[in-house]
Amino acid sequence: MRPSMSLVRSVQRVTRRSYSSEAVPERKVAVLGAAGGIGQPLSLLMKLNPLVSHLSLYDIAGTPGVAADVSHINTRSEVKGYAGEDQLAQALEGADVVIIPAGVPRKPGMTRDDLFNINAGIVKGLTAAIAKYCPNALINMISNPVNSTVPIAAEVLKKAGKYDEKRLFGVTTLDVVRAKTFYAGKANVNVAEVNVPVVGGHAGITILPLFSQATPTANLPHDVIKALTKRTQDGGTEVVEAKAGKGSATLSMAYAGALFADACLKGLNGVPDVVECSFVQSSVTELPFFASKVRLGRNGVEEVLGLGNLSDFEKEGLESLKPELKASIEKGIQFANQN
Numbered sequence: 001m002r003p004s005m006s007l008v009r010s011v012q013r014v015t016r017r018s019y020s021s022e023a024v025p026e027r028k029v030a031v032l033g034a035a036g037g038i039g040q041p042l043s044l045l046m047k048l049n050p051l052v053s054h055l056s057l058y059d060i061a062g063t064p065g066v067a068a069d070v071s072h073i074n075t076r077s078e079v080k081g082y083a084g085e086d087q088l089a090q091a092l093e094g095a096d097v098v099i100i101p102a103g104v105p106r107k108p109g110m111t112r113d114d115l116f117n118i119n120a121g122i123v124k125g126l127t128a129a130i131a132k133y134c135p136n137a138l139i140n141m142i143s144n145p146v147n148s149t150v151p152i153a154a155e156v157l158k159k160a161g162k163y164d165e166k167r168l169f170g171v172t173t174l175d176v177v178r179a180k181t182f183y184a185g186k187a188n189v190n191v192a193e194v195n196v197p198v199v200g201g202h203a204g205i206t207i208l209p210l211f212s213q214a215t216p217t218a219n220l221p222h223d224v225i226k227a228l229t230k231r232t233q234d235g236g237t238e239v240v241e242a243k244a245g246k247g248s249a250t251l252s253m254a255y256a257g258a259l260f261a262d263a264c265l266k267g268l269n270g271v272p273d274v275v276e277c278s279f280v281q282s283s284v285t286e287l288p289f290f291a292s293k294v295r296l297g298r299n300g301v302e303e304v305l306g307l308g309n310l311s312d313f314e315k316e317g318l319e320s321l322k323p324e325l326k327a328s329i330e331k332g333i334q335f336a337n338q339n
Ligand SMILES: NC(=O)C1=CN([C@@H]2O[C@H](COP(=O)(O)OP(=O)(O)OC[C@H]3O[C@@H](n4cnc5c(N)ncnc54)[C@H](O)[C@@H]3O)[C@@H](O)[C@H]2O)C=CC1
Pocket: 032, 033, 034, 035, 036, 037, 038, 039, 058, 059, 060, 061, 101, 102, 103, 104, 105, 106, 115, 119, 122, 125, 126, 141, 142, 143, 144, 145, 146, 171, 172, 173, 174, 175, 202, 247, 248, 249, 250, 253
């Protein structure tokens, strides 16, 4: 779980010297929603990633400008912009990884589930196109509510006869990024060395950081752990409120999305021991989807890792989150099968 350092090092290497493209395979990454608040900085970060050879930027509008801008950066990948549904096929063809930050963000007072009505349809349409044009791609689902959009994507892929549970990921990396930052602040340790698994889902109490497994260990008192847990669970809302109607986390999400996509690319390229938390099809609990540590490899998910030892507080948190997560998963499945 230390891709942040390796991504930073990769980017530093690229800015220091020109990149030798013989060293790594060709990889096409498509960003769907690339002209948006997350999409733009995410496209920038993927352009800085030396593992990417082709960067495909798709949105309903605005992508030619974003693509022209990003394409001037002197790094490995060739950038193409695609705008509008009639260019979606070209945007997707041959993609190894498809990152989806397409959809509306929250405003103050809204829950992630309040985005369901609009985003469910967007995700459904985009996943149907993935099933058609790049069924082998690893899908990195960012669009909220992740607890429902991932099950929607799974159902759409199943209907198309293209579902491979190893290739579908809900991106929960921002929860891990936040847990690491907040923990380092309280534990007074070097943030670059911190690891904290975050399990469950990606909304409110379904986000369950496992501070009992945090390293370096710090023996923080229970009230501090409780406060850290709450802050991690409410991290998205903290940003939504601070932005006061201008959307939700975009920059930290772009960073987290770039980390997760980098981990997927490393896995595809055969780098060993790439482990990240993600919301995937799972048998770790009785729920069909669950976020936990996942080992990434040449086919996507190599292994869904278990939860490890939980504190009593975390055990309680796990039981409390299950009904909400179950309902969100079922809502997604029902939507995909009714519409
Ligand atoms: N998983 C996570 O941790 C996080 C998820 N999010 C979610 O990411 C999503 C995007 O957030 P922002 O970038 O801030 O929103 P935004 O509104 O700034 O950008 C969304 C983009 O999606 C595009 N879009 C809409 N329909 C589309 C379609 N059918 N095909 C392609 N593109 C389409 C829009 O044109 C827009 O450019 C939201 O649902 C938000 O809740 C945000 C932060 C963290």
